[in-house]
Amino acid sequence: MPLLHVTQTPGQSAEAKRELLKKLTAAYVDATGAKPASVWVTIEEVSKDDWAIGGETLTERALKPA
């Protein structure tokens, strides 16, 4: 029954995503006792040009000196 929706920037490999989906499911099950089969997780990718923090896109922020 629980839905976990992950919004992140692109760039993760299919394999790394499998790992992420497994670990998030396991963490939810561990914390709540839910049945694994009841846990749905989806990943949505938002480009760094379409994501802003403090009015600056992640692309702009990545160009600034650390």
Added chain:
Amino acid sequence: MPLLHVTQTPGQSAEAKRELLKKLTAAYVDATGAKPASVWVTIEEVSKDDWAIGGETLTERALKPA
């Protein structure tokens, strides 16, 4: 005023989507009496690699014997 947001995997033709959007709108109107023009429906597609049930992606689950 109502918003219906559909999250599904890719693969549906534009024509099939038109049909789906019509039928969901009609179902909402039928169940609630809302004006059709007030009903918004959007479709978001999530790849089978980005969707997990029980920690397994839909891609992995499709490879397993039924």
Added chain:
Amino acid sequence: MPLLHVTQTPGQSAEAKRELLKKLTAAYVDATGAKPASVWVTIEEVSKDDWAIGGETLTERALKPA
């Protein structure tokens, strides 16, 4: 696998919601051939004070002459 998320204003009875959930599920199954058991539908209620069209809340719009 499909997720249908309905965002609407409060006021619908539990019975009317059951009807809505049934009809939306049936419409999705009818339009796509999906298995009913794979269709998840959730309803989120947003107050008329928290919903604006054209900058006016649904509460403000309801007070204006038709």
Added chain:
Amino acid sequence: MPLLHVTQTPGQSAEAKRELLKKLTAAYVDATGAKPASVWVTIEEVSKDDWAIGGETLTERALKPA
């Protein structure tokens, strides 16, 4: 801490999106006094074939005489 999620159709340039992200952030800060760095804004693009109003996709509506 606030999250602003924009759902719109494709077609906006990266530059126009930067402008939109800045203006939405500034509007939120202006209206609430929140710290700019706390405001996250994401943009999701939904195709005109995947968006319906009154059961008609935005693509169908655009083909009809005004």
Added chain:
Amino acid sequence: MPLLHVTQTPGQSAEAKRELLKKLTAAYVDATGAKPASVWVTIEEVSKDDWAIGGETLTERALKPA
């Protein structure tokens, strides 16, 4: 056609929300030239117990010395 969805913590008055909804709508119209009547904005409130940054809820973070 655009949808703006704001997720924030509770505590804002109805009047302050009206102001926020107006300003976000105006900012969207200003940045894109969209018709005001086409802009939908909804506000969802998430409690500080239900929102975490770095694994700490906003409630926990508020208790820590600045």
Added chain:
Amino acid sequence: MPLLHVTQTPGQSAEAKRELLKKLTAAYVDATGAKPASVWVTIEEVSKDDWAIGGETLTERALKPA
């Protein structure tokens, strides 16, 4: 930068939620190497009357013999 949004039914204590938020954040960090402070997690609660699987609400399903 990543956003994790959990949709679940009500009933979890504030303490259990803190645990869930911590474990999901840790799982994301472990799987991706992201900085903990960059991980936002929000929880949205949807009542069992507002959540259907296969056209039946979770309330209706809970009343049926296992």
